[in-house]
Amino acid sequence: MTKAPGWVSVQKAEELLGIDRKTLFKYRDDGTLKLGPHFAAFPETRSRDSYRWNVSAVRKQLKKQNKLVEMPMS
Secondary structure, three states: OOOOOOOOHHHHHHHHOOOOHHHHHHHHEEEEEEEOOEEOOOOOOOOHOEEEEEEEHHHHHHOOOOOOOOOOOO
16 A cells, blocks of 8 residues: 555545545535545635545545445555
8 A cells, every 4th residue: 555645636635545536526525524634725725626635534534434445455
């Protein structure tokens, strides 16, 4: 498993988590992921699409709710 940096773009979060943007945004919108611990706005944020994501916190939350299936490393 790749060690995730702190706050990353949605593109990097998709790559590190192995889920697509639509699913990530669905979890944001339905309250599974919360503003603050899981995603945040920074000074350069211009829209919801440019929030930054805390991949380790997102991974932990999705695993807790059985919404993340990790692929085995080859």
